[in-house]
Amino acid sequence: MADQALNVDFALNEAQEMLRQTTRQFLADRVPIDVVRQLADAEAGFDEKLWEAGAELGWHSLAIPEEYGGAGYTFAELSIVLEELGRALFPGPFLSTVVMAADAILTAGTENQKQAHLPAIARGERTVGVALFEGPRGANLDDISMAAEPSGDGWVLTGTKTNVVFGQAVDTILVAARTAGGLSLFLIPSGTPGVSHEAVPTLDPTTKQAQLTFTNVSVGPEALLGREGAAGPVIERMLRLAAVGLSLDQVGGAQWCLETSVEHGKTRFQFGRAIGSFQSIKHRCADMLVEVEHARSAAYHAARVTGHEEELVIAAPLAKSVCSDAYGHVAGETIQILGGTGFSWEHSVHLYFKRAKSTALMFGDARHQRRLLADALGL
Amino acid sequence: MTDTIKAESAEALVGERLEQLLGGYDPSVEPQEFWGRQYDLGLAWVQFPEGFGGLGVSPKYQSVVQGALEKAGAPTWNRELNLLGIGMGAGVLAAHGTDAQKAKWLRPMFTTEDMWCQLFSEPGAGSDLANLSAKAVRDGDEWIVNGQKVWTTLAHIAKWGMIPVRTDPDVPKHAGITYFIVDMKAEGVEVRPLYQITGEAEFNEVFFTDVRVPDEYRIDEVGAGWRVSMTTLMNERVAIGSRAMPRGGGSMEAAIKAWKDYGHADPAARDELVQLWAGWEALRLTTLRANQMRKAGTPGPEGSTGKLAWADLNKAITAFTVDLMGWDGTLYPGGYVLHRPTEFESEGSPQRNFLRARANSIEGGTSEIMKNIVGERVLGLPGEPRVDKDLPWKEVPRG
Numbered sequence: 001m002a003d004q005a006l007n008v009d010f011a012l013n014e015a016q017e018m019l020r021q022t023t024r025q026f027l028a029d030r031v032p033i034d035v036v037r038q039l040a041d042a043e044a045g046f047d048e049k050l051w052e053a054g055a056e057l058g059w060h061s062l063a064i065p066e067e068y069g070g071a072g073y074t075f076a077e078l079s080i081v082l083e084e085l086g087r088a089l090f091p092g093p094f095l096s097t098v099v100m101a102a103d104a105i106l107t108a109g110t111e112n113q114k115q116a117h118l119p120a121i122a123r124g125e126r127t128v129g130v131a132l133f134e135g136p137r138g139a140n141l142d143d144i145s146m147a148a149e150p151s152g153d154g155w156v157l158t159g160t161k162t163n164v165v166f167g168q169a170v171d172t173i174l175v176a177a178r179t180a181g182g183l184s185l186f187l188i189p190s191g192t193p194g195v196s197h198e199a200v201p202t203l204d205p206t207t208k209q210a211q212l213t214f215t216n217v218s219v220g221p222e223a224l225l226g227r228e229g230a231a232g233p234v235i236e237r238m239l240r241l242a243a244v245g246l247s248l249d250q251v252g253g254a255q256w257c258l259e260t261s262v263e264h265g266k267t268r269f270q271f272g273r274a275i276g277s278f279q280s281i282k283h284r285c286a287d288m289l290v291e292v293e294h295a296r297s298a299a300y301h302a303a304r305v306t307g308h309e310e311e312l313v314i315a316a317p318l319a320k321s322v323c324s325d326a327y328g329h330v331a332g333e334t335i336q337i338l339g340g341t342g343f344s345w346e347h348s349v350h351l352y353f354k355r356a357k358s359t360a361l362m363f364g365d366a367r368h369q370r371r372l373l374a375d376a377l378g379l
Numbered sequence: 380m381t382d383t384i385k386a387e388s389a390e391a392l393v394g395e396r397l398e399q400l401l402g403g404y405d406p407s408v409e410p411q412e413f414w415g416r417q418y419d420l421g422l423a424w425v426q427f428p429e430g431f432g433g434l435g436v437s438p439k440y441q442s443v444v445q446g447a448l449e450k451a452g453a454p455t456w457n458r459e460l461n462l463l464g465i466g467m468g469a470g471v472l473a474a475h476g477t478d479a480q481k482a483k484w485l486r487p488m489f490t491t492e493d494m495w496c497q498l499f500s501e502p503g504a505g506s507d508l509a510n511l512s513a514k515a516v517r518d519g520d521e522w523i524v525n526g527q528k529v530w531t532t533l534a535h536i537a538k539w540g541m542i543p544v545r546t547d548p549d550v551p552k553h554a555g556i557t558y559f560i561v562d563m564k565a566e567g568v569e570v571r572p573l574y575q576i577t578g579e580a581e582f583n584e585v586f587f588t589d590v591r592v593p594d595e596y597r598i599d600e601v602g603a604g605w606r607v608s609m610t611t612l613m614n615e616r617v618a619i620g621s622r623a624m625p626r627g628g629g630s631m632e633a634a635i636k637a638w639k640d641y642g643h644a645d646p647a648a649r650d651e652l653v654q655l656w657a658g659w660e661a662l663r664l665t666t667l668r669a670n671q672m673r674k675a676g677t678p679g680p681e682g683s684t685g686k687l688a689w690a691d692l693n694k695a696i697t698a699f700t701v702d703l704m705g706w707d708g709t710l711y712p713g714g715y716v717l718h719r720p721t722e723f724e725s726e727g728s729p730q731r732n733f734l735r736a737r738a739n740s741i742e743g744g745t746s747e748i749m750k751n752i753v754g755e756r757v758l759g760l761p762g763e764p765r766v767d768k769d770l771p772w773k774e775v776p777r778g
Contacts, residue, residue, distance in 0.1 A: 005625075010668040011672065262759070262760060265760050265761075266759070266761065274761045276754070277760065277763055278763075279750070279751065281760075282750065283754065285758055286687065286751075286753040286757075289680060289684060289757065289758060290684040290687055290688050293665055293681045294658070294662065294664075294665055294684075296665075296668075296681070297661055297665040297667075297668050298661045298664060300664075300668070318657050321654070322658070322661045367650060370650050370653040370657065371649075373653050374649055374653045377627075377653070377656065379638060379652060379653065379656075
């Protein structure tokens with residue numbers, strides 16, 4: 001157990017402040033809530049032009065090293081974008097492509113694989129879906145049982161993967177399967193013969209999902225990411241980064257909810273008073289602020305220790321558990337404060353409420369994260 | 380002078396004074412004597428003017444001073460010892476005191492020769508502090524103070540007390556208050572221990588019967604006492620809120636110890652333990668972040684949530700710790716002994732800490748009042764309508 005916590009610097013430098021401003025401005029201009037709603041109604045669930053525009057702003061390349069076409073910054077910079085995307089309910093496979101797959105390729109890929117994929121991800125020319133689990137409880141390595149058999153110098157994959165986020169729209173799939181050598185990862189084009197997808201309706205319409213079926217999918221040796229049987233630690237790291245990425249998305253969304261509640265408290269009048277003057281509303285808002293600030297601290301801390309695995313095993317589940325609980329509660333409180341309006345289809349808060357629950361359950365819920373945290377702390 | 384030159388000369392000045400204080404530091408020097416030298420060299424609170432324990436430079440250099448003192452192994456516990464003086468009273472004198480008042484009180488406060496206490500709460504004025512009814516009536520160059528204060532920490536040890544009293548009952552409550560420094564050893568001041576839920580008496584009741592206070596002991600204008608009280612409370616919240624703590628420290632340490640000592644393994648209890656741990660850690664990180672932002676000169680809302688969060692978490696963690704002890708949790712080691720601690724007692728059995736924690740959401744501003752403050756000052760929500768705002772104080776119903 002790391003008794004000595006790694007203390008990080010929370011303050012943003014000028015360039016980071018600038019990144020936050022330009023990101024927020026771009027999202028306000030190009031991805032206002034009406035656009036989010038349109039995309040939520042469409043099958044693909046995201047807009048390739050927006051995806052490319054985000055990449056042009058540099059979002060995708062931030063945490064990719066310069067030698068692979070990236071900007072060579074760190075997760076701290078990427079975290080700013082992730083928070084703003086959550087605030088705007090940005091729909092798209094950003095987490096799976098830029099946070100999860102890019103890191104896995106960087107961590108485990110061969111030099112050829114890095115050259116083949118990372119510059120494309122940095123330029124916004126690649127979307128990757130991460131296909132790990134095979135049922136509703138999927139959160140651990142034990143939940144992966146799909147097989148990959150050797151065939152010639154390549155492999156044949158057969159099985160079904162559930163809950164692949166944006167699996168119906170991505171061009172590349174990072175899929176986990178077991179070989180004789182153990183747990184392995186394969187990176188394959190979505191259009192490979194034998195791969196079929198079935199979009200499934202989702203609770204959160206800004207986060208699409210598909211079930212992927214692999215029927216005797218034949219792939220070459222270059223599809224194996226790194227070494228056969230060595231994917232366990234890679235996937236575990238990917239799950240930790242997913243937890244951090246989702247935490248930041250949750251902080252952004254929770255902050256929007258808090259601001260919306262406060263604004264309503266100032267402008268909604270009942271009994272001749274702004275309802276925010278009632279302690280029943282004011283105290284709820286104060287409680288929400290405490291939760292959001294705690295969530296922010298946990299997420300920002302985690303985003304600054306992604307390069308320190310022994311701290312990340314604590315920081316990632318801490319962030320995901322704290323932020324999931326905070327976002328769920330704050331979004332629910334916002335509906336309550338908005339009253340009937342909050343329950344309506346017309347107001348946007350339901351989209352935040354849905355994203356709060358969806359992000360909480362993805363890749364291990366708060367209870368699961370607390371089990372991981374307890375293990376890491378030796379409790 | 381440009382800012383850069385100013386900064387360089389300030390740094391050089393602080394360095395030079397530190398060299399004078401710590402060059403050839405002799406650990407056998409009595410702490411009070413050391414603190415006196417620290418004060419005289421302007422290193423007590425560097426942002427104060429020269430001659431009053433400061434150098435008139437940016438307060439950020441105080442952390443340089445603290446770092447150097449700690450590194451040299453010099454005594455630094457005067458602040459903790461005389462927290463109400465150094466942590467709060469000094470700020471009040473700096474903002475509102477005359478030079479004569481600063482000269483009289485600051486040095487012996489800093490050296491801890493004179494301990495200080497804060498006489499705010501009354502039986503009829505808790506959350507509604509401005510409703511206070513202890514009063515002072517002018518008599519020539521003196522004021523005559525009568526009334527009762529309560530929940531006064533260290534009143535039995537203190538030499539000086541900070542006291543807001545009513546000097547004009549005919550105006551609305553905030554306007555009729557004046558702030559004094561009162562000699563706690565003066566005739567007519569009676570201090571009685573106030574025994575609390577744990578059997579200890581950390582606090583006192585203080586009775587004032589015709590206590591004469593010279594007008595030179597008045598802080599700021601007659602009727603300006605509310606403003607001075609607010610300065611005091613702001614200093615208090617900074618003093619309480621910014622305490623750093625190690626990961627898993629404080630009450631969490633006892634919870635983890637009980638978890639291990641009693642051989643727990645139940646998954647539901649484990650989840651609860653880790654949930655508390657996570658909340659405690661998020662609080663710690665928020666305190667760190669708030670301190671960093673404050674130092675960087677960009678304080679945000681993260682600096683205002685600490686006390687609220689801490690109170691709830693500390694109550695929950697200390698209660699959970701007793702739960703983990705089973706039948707042992709029903710015992711009270713040593714029994715309830717009515718006694719009066721001579722200094723802050725922060726340690727105790729888990730059962731004692733469980734009881735003591737109930738005060739966390741009451742002392743130094745109840746959580747309800749803190750939520751009003753956060754809601755109104757941080758989030759900008761409108762205030763509660765106040766029925767007593769424009770009424771003369773004497774016409775406001777109370778009880």
